[in-house]
Amino acid sequence: MEILTETLIMEKPKQVRNRKPGCDKPHIEVEKLNLYIQDNHILKNISLAIPDKSITCIIGPSGCGKTTLLRTFNRLHDDNVDVRITGKLFVDCEDIYAKDAEVTHIRKKMGLLAQRPCSLPMSILDNVVYGPRLHGVRGKHKLHEIAYHQLSAVGLWDEVKDRLKTPASKLSIGQQQRLCLARGLAVEPDIILGDEATSALDPISSKTIEELFVSLKDKYTIVLVTHTLRQAKRIADYVAFMYMGELIEFGTADQVFNNPKHKLTQEYISGGFS
Numbered sequence: 684m685e686i687l688t689e690t691l692i693m694e695k696p697k698q699v700r701n702r703k704p705g706c707d708k709p710h711i712e713v714e715k716l717n718l719y720i721q722d723n724h725i726l727k728n729i730s731l732a733i734p735d736k737s738i739t740c741i742i743g744p745s746g747c748g749k750t751t752l753l754r755t756f757n758r759l760h761d762d763n764v765d766v767r768i769t770g771k772l773f774v775d776c777e778d779i780y781a782k783d784a785e786v787t788h789i790r791k792k793m794g795l796l797a798q799r800p801c802s803l804p805m806s807i808l809d810n811v812v813y814g815p816r817l818h819g820v821r822g823k824h825k826l827h828e829i830a831y832h833q834l835s836a837v838g839l840w841d842e843v844k845d846r847l848k849t850p851a852s853k854l855s856i857g858q859q860q861r862l863c864l865a866r867g868l869a870v871e872p873d874i875i876l877g878d879e880a881t882s883a884l885d886p887i888s889s890k891t892i893e894e895l896f897v898s899l900k901d902k903y904t905i906v907l908v909t910h911t912l913r914q915a916k917r918i919a920d921y922v923a924f925m926y927m928g929e930l931i932e933f934g935t936a937d938q939v940f941n942n943p944k945h946k947l948t949q950e951y952i953s954g955g956f957s
Contacts, residue, residue: 710735710904711756711874716770718751718760725751727928729770733921738896738905740915740936743925744957749908750878752925756906757793757876758786775873791818794867796880800859802851803866807834807843810851810862814870833865837895857888864895875899877907881914893918912952916940924948 711733718726726748733739741749751760758779760766771778779789803810811833812826820826830847834840839861843854851862860880867875877896881889896905897918909915915922915936922939924932924947932939932948943949950956 710775711906712773713755714771714773716752716755716772717768718748718755719767720763721765725928726755729930731923731930731933733904733906735904736901737920738900738907738918739921739923740919741906741908741923741925742910742912742915742951743931744951745910747925748928749925753876753878753906753908756874757790757795759795761786791870792872793874793876794864794870794872796860796864796867796875796877798879799883800856800863802854802859802862805851806848807851807854807862808847811865811869813866818870829869830865833869834862836868836899837861837865838891839865855888857884857891860884860888860892861895864892868899873904875903875905877905877909879908879910882910889914924951926951 713729713731713733716726716729717724729752741752743749754760755768755772756774760768768780770780772780774789774792777789778784779786803813805813808827808830811830812820815826815829820829831840834843839858842858846853851859854862860883864875875896881892884892893914896907899905900920907919919936922932922934922936923930924939924943924945926947932943932945934944938944939948940952943952
């Protein structure tokens, strides 16, 4: 599976401001992160380091802050005036919440796969090349090549190659979710974020998406919110367990599922509460 790189117009390397001293490894690192919505303390002093080129699953009961934490990684809370965030969050060693952080290139580093497919109201082809066009890629041949590589990467090319000009809305839900993943990969992110990305899909489509994540982890850092423990057990390399806005435990999937350090983690994974 090859992700196209040579046809994209490459940006000049940016000098990383707000760089963490001694940091030389690209990953996500959270330090004492707190998030408030008005007077409600939602995320409470979160600290963790998410390794590069791996799948990290964030688990926990409904309302524990999983999605809220995920949305801090690409600053999706920025438009909510009621949200206040303190602490530091480093992406590729850069503090993305520093006052002079430049948001556009931060968000370009990340592809987000939402709970339900969000295909754009345009053709299958135009969905895939939407991001590259925004970033200056021109030429019918270049754009078609991007579409070919990314649709092939998500196993969709053979299913849609004869109807690239048809509306994306004509695809099945599972196909639309793979299309959204292809669209995210087309801008060459470093990180893939998934917010319960298979919860709206049938079991076969869910398995397809899971297999795609596993096949892509040697190229990307993948962070997934999931409410399904079985899914986390199948695909996670690392697991973060959250409860009531706090990070209770973080470790390898084997350690968290087979030898949890905290009683609350043990109770959750054994089905004591959900």
